[in-house]
Amino acid sequence: MSDIDKIISSKLPKGRSLWQDGLRRLWKRKLAMICFAVILIYFLLAGFIYAAELFHWHVGPIQWQEEVGRQYESPGWKHVFGTDIFGQSVLRKMLYGAKISITVALCASIISIVIGVPLGAIAGYFRGVTDEIIVWVYSTLSSIPYILLILAFAVVLRDKALFGYKLTGITTVYLAIGLTSWVGICRLIRGEVIKHKNREYVMAAQSYGCSNSRIIFRHLLPNVFHLVIIDFSLRFVSFIHAEVILSFLGLGEATRPSWGAMINDARIELSRGVWWQMAAATAAIFFISLALNIFGDALRDSLDPKLRIQ
Amino acid sequence: MANTNSYLLKVDDLKTWFPVRKGLMRKTVGYVKAVNGVSFAIKGGETLGLVGESGCGKTTVARSIVRLVPATAGEVIFEGTDVLSADKKRLRQIRKDISIIFQDPYGSLNPRMTVGDIIGEPLKVQKGIRGSELDQQVAMLLSKVGLAPEYINRYPHEFSGGQRQRIGVARALALRPKLVICDEPVSALDVSIQSQILNLLKDLQDEFGLTYLFIAHDLAVVEFFCDVVAVMYMGRIVEQADSQELYHNPLHPYTKALMSAIPEVDPKLRGKRQRLSGEVPSIMNPPPGCPFHPRCPLAEKVCEAVEQKLEEINGKRHLVACWKSREH
Amino acid sequence: MGDNGKLLSVENISTHFFTEDGVAQAVQDVSFSIKNGKTFALVGESGCGKSVTALSIMRLIAGPQGKIVSGKIVFDGKNLLDLKEKQMRNIRGNKIAMIFQEPMTSLNPVYTVGNQIVEAIRLHQKKGHEQAWADTVEMLHKVGIPDPERRVSEYPHQMSGGMRQRVMIAMAVSCQPKLLIADEPTTALDVTIQAQILDLLDKLQEQNGMSILLITHDLGVVAERADDVAVMYASRIVEVAESKFLFEKPLHPYTQGLLRSLPRLGISAKRLQTIAGTVPDPLHFPTGCKFHPRCPIGNSDKRCQSIEPGLRQVCDGRCVACWYAPGYKTEQEKKNTN
Numbered sequence: 001m002s003d004i005d006k007i008i009s010s011k012l013p014k015g016r017s018l019w020q021d022g023l024r025r026l027w028k029r030k031l032a033m034i035c036f037a038v039i040l041i042y043f044l045l046a047g048f049i050y051a052a053e054l055f056h057w058h059v060g061p062i063q064w065q066e067e068v069g070r071q072y073e074s075p076g077w078k079h080v081f082g083t084d085i086f087g088q089s090v091l092r093k094m095l096y097g098a099k100i101s102i103t104v105a106l107c108a109s110i111i112s113i114v115i116g117v118p119l120g121a122i123a124g125y126f127r128g129v130t131d132e133i134i135v136w137v138y139s140t141l142s143s144i145p146y147i148l149l150i151l152a153f154a155v156v157l158r159d160k161a162l163f164g165y166k167l168t169g170i171t172t173v174y175l176a177i178g179l180t181s182w183v184g185i186c187r188l189i190r191g192e193v194i195k196h197k198n199r200e201y202v203m204a205a206q207s208y209g210c211s212n213s214r215i216i217f218r219h220l221l222p223n224v225f226h227l228v229i230i231d232f233s234l235r236f237v238s239f240i241h242a243e244v245i246l247s248f249l250g251l252g253e254a255t256r257p258s259w260g261a262m263i264n265d266a267r268i269e270l271s272r273g274v275w276w277q278m279a280a281a282t283a284a285i286f287f288i289s290l291a292l293n294i295f296g297d298a299l300r301d302s303l304d305p306k307l308r309i310q
Numbered sequence: 311m312a313n314t315n316s317y318l319l320k321v322d323d324l325k326t327w328f329p330v331r332k333g334l335m336r337k338t339v340g341y342v343k344a345v346n347g348v349s350f351a352i353k354g355g356e357t358l359g360l361v362g363e364s365g366c367g368k369t370t371v372a373r374s375i376v377r378l379v380p381a382t383a384g385e386v387i388f389e390g391t392d393v394l395s396a397d398k399k400r401l402r403q404i405r406k407d408i409s410i411i412f413q414d415p416y417g418s419l420n421p422r423m424t425v426g427d428i429i430g431e432p433l434k435v436q437k438g439i440r441g442s443e444l445d446q447q448v449a450m451l452l453s454k455v456g457l458a459p460e461y462i463n464r465y466p467h468e469f470s471g472g473q474r475q476r477i478g479v480a481r482a483l484a485l486r487p488k489l490v491i492c493d494e495p496v497s498a499l500d501v502s503i504q505s506q507i508l509n510l511l512k513d514l515q516d517e518f519g520l521t522y523l524f525i526a527h528d529l530a531v532v533e534f535f536c537d538v539v540a541v542m543y544m545g546r547i548v549e550q551a552d553s554q555e556l557y558h559n560p561l562h563p564y565t566k567a568l569m570s571a572i573p574e575v576d577p578k579l580r581g582k583r584q585r586l587s588g589e590v591p592s593i594m595n596p597p598p599g600c601p602f603h604p605r606c607p608l609a610e611k612v613c614e615a616v617e618q619k620l621e622e623i624n625g626k627r628h629l630v631a632c633w634k635s636r637e638h
Numbered sequence: 639m640g641d642n643g644k645l646l647s648v649e650n651i652s653t654h655f656f657t658e659d660g661v662a663q664a665v666q667d668v669s670f671s672i673k674n675g676k677t678f679a680l681v682g683e684s685g686c687g688k689s690v691t692a693l694s695i696m697r698l699i700a701g702p703q704g705k706i707v708s709g710k711i712v713f714d715g716k717n718l719l720d721l722k723e724k725q726m727r728n729i730r731g732n733k734i735a736m737i738f739q740e741p742m743t744s745l746n747p748v749y750t751v752g753n754q755i756v757e758a759i760r761l762h763q764k765k766g767h768e769q770a771w772a773d774t775v776e777m778l779h780k781v782g783i784p785d786p787e788r789r790v791s792e793y794p795h796q797m798s799g800g801m802r803q804r805v806m807i808a809m810a811v812s813c814q815p816k817l818l819i820a821d822e823p824t825t826a827l828d829v830t831i832q833a834q835i836l837d838l839l840d841k842l843q844e845q846n847g848m849s850i851l852l853i854t855h856d857l858g859v860v861a862e863r864a865d866d867v868a869v870m871y872a873s874r875i876v877e878v879a880e881s882k883f884l885f886e887k888p889l890h891p892y893t894q895g896l897l898r899s900l901p902r903l904g905i906s907a908k909r910l911q912t913i914a915g916t917v918p919d920p921l922h923f924p925t926g927c928k929f930h931p932r933c934p935i936g937n938s939d940k941r942c943q944s945i946e947p948g949l950r951q952v953c954d955g956r957c958v959a960c961w962y963a964p965g966y967k968t969e970q971e972k973k974n975t976n
Contacts, residue, residue: 015464018421025658200418204478207376208432208485209405222422363828470916471684500683500855500917505899505910512909527828534901534910557904571829572903573858575885579904580862585837586830589798 018303022226025302032298035291042288045095046102061095064088064257072269075276082276084265093257094280100258101288104174105239109232111178112185117228119182120189121216125197134190138183149180150242154251169253177242185231192224226303233296237289244285259285317387318521319375319489320351324384326367326374330594342593344370346545347384349620352489352538357515357522359536359553361529361568365593367545368525372491375523376408377401388489406436409482413494415474419466425452425477426462432484451480454517455510472503479510483518491523496531508535529568533557538627541565544593544601547620551628561623561635563606600632608634645849646695646817647671651709653687653694656702662920664690664704666873669949672817672866677843677850679864679881681857683917687873688853692819695851696736697726714816732762735810739822741802745794751778751805752790755812762813777808782838800831804838811842818843819851824859836863857900861885869893872918872928875949878957889952889963891933927960935962 016024026032045061052062067087068079075082081090123134141149153176158169196202197220205215240259246252247260254261259281266278325348327341345367352358360368374381377393386393393404409432412418419428430448433439439447449459455476466474475495482490492511496504508531514520526532532539533553540550541564549562560566570584588605591597600617603609612633620631653665665687672678680688693699694706697718711718713734718726730736738744746754755774759765765773771790778786781804794802803823810818820839824832836859843850852864860867860881867884869877869892877890888894895913915932918924926943930936936943941961951957952965960966 013460013463015424015461015468017424017465018467021467028658200412200414201420203373203378204410204412204418204481205420205431206378207405207408207410208435208481209402210431210435214435219420219423223420363830472916501857501896502683502899502913503916505901505912506914508901509909509912528901529829530901530903533903534907554906567830569903571833573833573856573862574903575857575861575897575900576902577861577882577885579902583833585833587834589800589831590828 019226022303026298029298029302032295032302035295035298038287038291039295042098043102046099049096049099060089060092061099064092064096068092072272072274081280082274084277085269090262090277090280093262093277094259094284096257097259097262097281097284100170100253100256101240101243101285104170104177104243105236107174108177108181108239108242109236111174112182113228113232115178116182116185117189117221120186121193121221121224123186124190124193125212125216125220127194131190134186138186141180142183146180147245150176150246151249151251153179154246158251169255173243173246173252176246177239181235181239181242184235185228188227188231189224192227193220196220196223230296230300230303233292233299237292237296240285240288244281316353317351318354318389319523320385320387321371321375322349322385322387324348324371324374324386325382326370326379327382340594343545343596344593345374345381348542348545348547350540350547350550352521352523354488354521355515355519356538357524357536359532359539360523360525360542361527361532361539362542363527363568363590365590366542368527368542369493371542372410372493372523372525375491376405376410402436406485407487408489408491409485409487410491410493411475411478411482411495414498415471415478416466416498418478419474421466424463424465425469428466428477429480429484432481436485447484448480451484454483454514455480470503471499472506475499475503475507476510479507479514483514486518487520489521489523491525493525494527495524497526497528504531511535528572530572541568544590544596546601546631547629548602548632549628549630550620551626551630555626555628559628561628561630562602562632563608563634564602610634643673644671645674645714646851647712648691648695649710649712651691651694651711652707653690653699653704654707655704657921660921663873663923664920665694667948668709668870668873668875670868670875670878672849672851675843675847675849676865677852677863679852679854679860679867680870681854681860681867682870683855685917685920686870687920688870689821691870692736692821692851692853695819696730696734698730728762731758731810731815732813733815734817734819735813735815736819736821737803737806737810737823739825741799741806741826742794744806745802747794750791750793751797755805755809758809759812773812774808777812778805780842781805781808781811782834783808799827800834803827803831803835807835807838807842811846811848814846815848817849817851819853821853822855823852825854825856832859839863857885857896869896872923873920874928874959875957876929876959878949880955883956889956889958890929890960891935891962892929895932 049061052059065088068089069083069087071083071085071087073079073083079089079091081094084090084093119134123131154172157172157175202215202219205219243252243258244260244263247258248264250264252258252260262277262281266281269277324345325343326345327343329338330340330342331337332339348371350358360371362368370379373379375386375393381394384394388404388408391400396404426445426448429451430444433444433447445462448462452459452461457473457476466477469477495511496507499507511522515522524532524536536553538550539553539556540547541562542548543564549556549560549565556565560569567584567586574580586605591601591604597604599615600606600613603613606613610633618631618633620629622629623635648671649669651665651668652663655662655664668691670678680691682688690699695711695718699706706719718729745751752771752774755777756767756770759770759773775786775790778790783789783801783804797805823839824835827835839850840863854860864881867879867881868875869890871892877884877888877893884893885897888897898911899913901910913932918928924931927933927936927946930939930942933942947959947961947966949957949959950966952963958966
């Protein structure tokens with residue numbers, strides 16, 4: 001025993017978990033890390049704008065309302081992306097739009113993970129009636145055209161009060177997206193849990209008397225959670241797009257600039273040859289979409305052990 | 311079987327049927343009779359081998375015993391209580407005393423947990439042991455199965471197949487079980503590793519006085535490892551005897567064929583070949599009478615009509631279920 | 639040994655996999671030759687490189703990670719490594735055919751077995767559909783599938799594992815190949831079915847006169863079926879011999895250890911003999927002889943620890959790679975004795 005005591009009290013070598021393994025692989029991919037940096041910049045920008053609003057810093061993006069020039073000044077040295085109909089800086093609006101987009105996508109992600117992951121795990125683990133009810137619910141949801149469904153949710157939720165908190169434009173948008181888009185992650189987790197449930201390690205846990213909740217949360221979810229991360233790096237893009245579409249349709253943020261609202265404004269401007277507002281919003285969407293897609297694929301390659309070369 | 315008390319585990323007429331459902335309403339249209347009336351008993355400290363080809367129901371027997379799959383009928387008496395009718399609390403206790411070693415050294419260990427967590431979890435769940443005491447016990451278990459205690463913070467993917475199987479053995483021993491069910495513990499391993507694990511299991515049996523239910527498809531492994539061997543075919547035991555007796559005097563034609571099909575390295579030991587024609591019939595619609603008759607070289611009319619029960623034949627604990635065997 | 643009678647000779651083949659964690663030398667400097675109409679077995683434990691050797695012969699190593707880095711594969715007088723991909727495709731499935739371990743996954747589930755065999759036949763032979771179909775039924779009959787006229791239009795999932803393996807074999811021999819590579823053909827099957835499949839291969843070999851490269855981990859199968867055998871360990875061949883001599887008197891300590899560690903019917907023992915330790919990781923091979931950490935002689939021997947012994951002929955038809963094998967002499971020692 002004393003030998004073992006000595007070994008235990010000494011510092012033991014740590015093993016490499018599959019997470020560490022995956023992240024190490026990801027670190028080696030240069031393009032993915034560049035994309036990660038791009039994504040990080042968007043997030044930092046959003047965070048910075050939040051901070052600026054909170055502490056009343058006088059910086060550009062939060063003073064987007066200020067008239068910096070004449071109406072429709074074309075891009076140049078003074079105004080990198082020109083000005084809009086009110087003479088407001090398009091660049092400032094674009095930067096401020098990042099806050100709206102990131103907030104919506106992040107909140108929608110969290111909502112759909114919180115709903116989709118446990119439901120998927122429960123359906124996949126217990127099967128039977130529980131499974132059939134959950135599958136029925138998400139099949140019904142997914143049989144309705146996506147945009148229509150989001151629109152319906154957005155219209156219903158608009159200006160309603162929830163727990164005494166009034167739902168404003170942006171809240172409506174992420175609630176609508178989140179409440180409708182958990183289906184994909186739920187289906188993914190359910191399928192994966194069904195697969196893992198029949199693995200012997202789960203059976204082993206049952207054989208020494210683990211409770212069902214312990215098996216789900218301690219054994220099954222850690223084994224499928226990397227898929228959630230991968231899925232969301234790819235789904236994040238579609239949430240940004242969804243926000244854009246909703247705002248474009250006039251159901252999103254009405255009082256503050258967002259990329260969707262900018263594109264909506266630009267619709268009329270384009271016929272007058274004013275292209276810069278459209279260009280600025282599209283460029284902002286393009287770079288984060290591209291970065292997220294490449295990063296998501298790299299994440300899948302490095303985190304998913306099935307794809308690893310033995 | 312005069313003294314039933316000496317048996318640690320007694321399985322009586324165990325049946326595990328899986329319903330086959332079809333159609334929109336999931337109506338049950340039939341049953342897959344994976345285990346269909348299996349009886350055996352294991353004495354404390356003994357090893358019983360369950361051998362048979364894939365799909366014969368041997369793994370289902372193992373899983374039914376600890377209720378990982380629900381049995382349809384029969385009794386499983388472990389230390390005087392019926393496992394199949396035990397309530398939740400009693401079942402938890404039973405699961406402390408019966409543990410399982412699984413076949414697949416890759417699938418049976420949770421890849422996201424450290425070795426220490428894997429081996430320590432039964433102790434945590436069943437006994438609430440935590441902290442340094444847990445570490446100590448895990449380290450001791452590791453050294454018992456021939457692994458360095460330093461490995462406690464490593465992950466399963468950092469080990470080879472044989473080492474992983476040792477981790478599985480350590481986990482099975484963590485709660486000091488009385489009965490260990492070994493479900494094909496070596497069939498996924500290489501030859502040179504297989505013998506290491508078999509020796510380890512033997513050593514642990516001597517040290518802890520374990521009782522084994524040993525399941526395998528390899529008759530040579532079972533014959534080496536077990537005191538008593540039961541041969542299964544299509545959900546039934548067709549022959550059971552002490553391992554030496556079974557090897558020297560196999561009575562059921564299936565056992566004979568199984569033995570002669572094993573490729574032998576030494577030409578001097580190669581017996582006369584007895585080839586089986588055909589394949590195992592579908593378990594969905596088994597043939598009437600003796601399930602083996604379509605492949606049996608000795609089959610007669612009676613075999614096609616009526617199935618022979620498993621009966622003792624020569625007073626040497628040798629049981630066989632074959633009409634023809636009693637003519638000898 | 640002259641070239642006559644040899645169908646395939648593999649000379650100093652090395653195949654490497656370039657992974658993110660480093661270079662895995664899956665096959666190192668492997669040489670052997672297969673005689674016409676004989677069965678040559680490549681035996682070894684999982685990960686020893688035997689399957690990669692087979693895939694190298696077929697030139698089916700998946701790039702860009704995998705690459706045959708050196709050596710020659712002479713089949714029928716031609717070096718396969720010099721052929722263009724198109725010429726190679728003409729050889730694959732036609733002159734060299736392969737069957738795999740997993741009969742579940744090596745057949746396409748959406749086509750009937752008949753369609754798959756017809757496709758294989760028509761790919762390499764100028765035959766009409768009707769003729770090929772008739773050939774297919776004939777082939778299925780030959781490989782012992784009962785009621786071939788009906789089963790030819792069945793889908794793979796309607797068949798048992800043994801039947802599927804028979805279909806695979808029918809497909810493989812449909813073009814009368816000169817060499818059949820059988821990669822663990824019976825590992826996924828039950829023993830009674832395994833014996834049937836091996837009997838079938840024997841019968842077909844007798845009829846067609848083809849050579850078989852049998853890849854397996856089962857020493858019993860090798861002893862019963864192979865004429866010659868090469869034992870692989872950690873990417874290298876450690877011993878080559880005629881099968882009956884190998885099992886009578888193994889020369890390499892690894893072969894000896896393997897044979898001793900087998901549980902055998904009818905031989906009762908309290909414990910099995912074992913080989914200590916585990917197979918080394920191909921990314922981190924030990925120095926010197928790769929078997930030395932597990933070897934009863936080599937683990938304390940300086941030479942075994944530092945210099946890797948090559949495969950050398952020690953007596954007629956027997957080659958071994960061990961400093962301590964009887965008759966194993968270095969070039970220096972050979973010169974001294976002359």
